[in-house]
Amino acid sequence: MIYLDNAATTWPKPEAVYVEMDSFFRNYGANPGRAGHKMAAHAGRKVYEVREAVAEFFGAQDSSEIIFTTSTTHSLNLGIKGVVKVGDHIITSSLEHNSVIRPLKELEKEGVIELSIVELDESGDLDLEMLKKSIKVETKMIVVSHGSNVTGHLFDLKKIGQVAKDNKVLFMVDAAQTAGVFPINLSELNVDLMAFAGHKSLYGPPGTGGLFIRKGTEVKPIFAGGTGSKSEELYQPEVWPEKYESGTANSIGIAGLGEGIKFIKNEGLDKIRAHEMSLCQSFMNGLVEIENVKIYGPGVEKPRTPVVSFNIGEESSSEVGYILDQVFDIAVRSGLHCAPLTHQTIGTLQQGVVRASFGYFNTQTEINQAVIAIRQIADKVS
Ligand SMILES: Cc1ncc(COP(=O)(O)O)c(C=O)c1O
Structure with missing residues (x-):
């Protein structure tokens, strides 16, 4: 199987992620931060250590600004619904994922x-x-994605952050597609909130994600409940990160995420990005040579993420994805990609697109095979 669906979730994970999760689950599967016994304390310490590692990775000043969640979607809902009040005006872009658009549209429909x-x-x-x-x-x-999951567009956080700062409005970033591939230094960016996935390019398991909330930003929790701290109080504690983390933490997943981040640091972010962008470039160069293939999004010369969407003539993208899977054993995503406004922008609401997205574990040989497979499909349908 050639796995080219890394924008959905990366696979495989670094070996250390599997090993750590298995060992951590077997030996320290107690509830972190909920009891004084040794096993719970060890689990709590692990969650703390990974929080510190994530904070350092993104240049956050204080690890309590990192809130662990289950996914980017969870983080975006917390950030958006926690910030808005009746009468607020919110700005977003036409390239957003439904995890940005749907909470916003819901709030708009409710008249909030x-x-x-x-x-x-x-x-x-x-x-x-x-x-x-x-x-x-x-x-x-202003809420925008750093990188589009469909077209590979990469937005300039410095410039948008400056606009937000000049106008004294909050800036929230959806970094689902970029965290772990592109450098993000929150100490240098005017970003107030940033949602990220643990399970994509940070190489953690599904069920991990996070939200950076800059200290001083007013965000109301969307959940209230047990936090393991201030148990005597009937109200949600004000202390961060517990204020936003009610319920038992996914300590096993977080332990895996910690190993994912260690892996990135050991390999080097620049090396990882260079490899993925080189595969992306090679794939695009290969597709450009095929007569009836259309590629969407920025060209290779422009800033972009290692995500390439294309179509073969008028052929249904789902059919092409199906053939790639069934005949060539190549996993891509096809159809609509949870981003209807993006499809509207690039004119693919009907046809959808075939999306190939590359990860650190993909090889040049796999890219060559994928290009050959797409050429064969294109030859057949033309
Ligand atoms: C740009 C973007 N935002 C948000 C999400 C949602 O991420 P998650 O699956 O972690 O909720 C995705 C998922 O692919 C995405 O690509």
């Missing part, structure tokens, strides 16, 4: 917020002039 959606400019970047013009007195927050 007003929503503006900024399009791309002619060069294919987020239209910063339109962004600036969209800001008004009621604007509370």
Whole structure:
């Protein structure tokens, strides 16, 4: 099997992730932070250590600014619903995943917020002039993804953060597609909230994710419940990160995430990105040579993520994905990718797209085989 669906979740994981999760589960599977016995204390210490590692990885000043969640979707819901108040105006982009768009649309439908959606400019970047013009007195927050899961567009967090800062509005980033591939230094960026996946390019298991909340940002928890701290109080404690982490933590997953981050640090973020971008470039160069293949998103010369969406003529993207899987044993994602506005923007709401996304464990040989397979399918359908 050639796995080219790393934008959904990376696979395989580094060996150390499997080993750590198995051993941690067997030996320290107690509830972290809920009891004084040795096993619970060890589990709690592990969660703390990984929180510190995540904070350091992203340049957060204080590890209590890192909230563990189950997924990017959970983090985005916490960030969005925790921040907005009745009458707020929120700005987002036309390239967002449903985990941004749906909470916002729901709030808009309920009459809680007003929503503006900024399009791309002619060069294919987020239209910063339109962004600036969209800001008004009621604007509370700008929420955009760092990297698109469909087109591979990469947004400039420095520039957007500056617009947010100049206008005194909050800036929230969906880093699902970039955390673990692109350097993100929160000490240098004007980012107030950042949602990330543990299970994608940070190489942790499914069920892990996180939200960075910069100290001083007012965010209401969306859950209340047991935190293992201030047990005598009837109200949710104010202390971070517990304020946002009610319920038993996914300590086994978090232990795995810790190993994923160690792996990235040992290999080197730049080396990982260079490898993935080289595969991406080679794949795009291969597809460009095939007559009836259309590639969406920025060209190889532009800043982009290692995600390539394409179609073969008018052929249904689902059919192409099915053939790649069944005939060539190549796993891609096809159809619509939880981002209807993105498909609208690139004109693929009907056809969908075939998406190949690359991870550190993919090889050049696999990319060559994938290009050959796509050429064979294209030859047949033309
Ligand atoms: C840009 C983007 N945002 C959010 C998500 C949701 O991530 P999760 O599956 O961790 O909830 C994804 C998932 O693919 C994504 O690509």
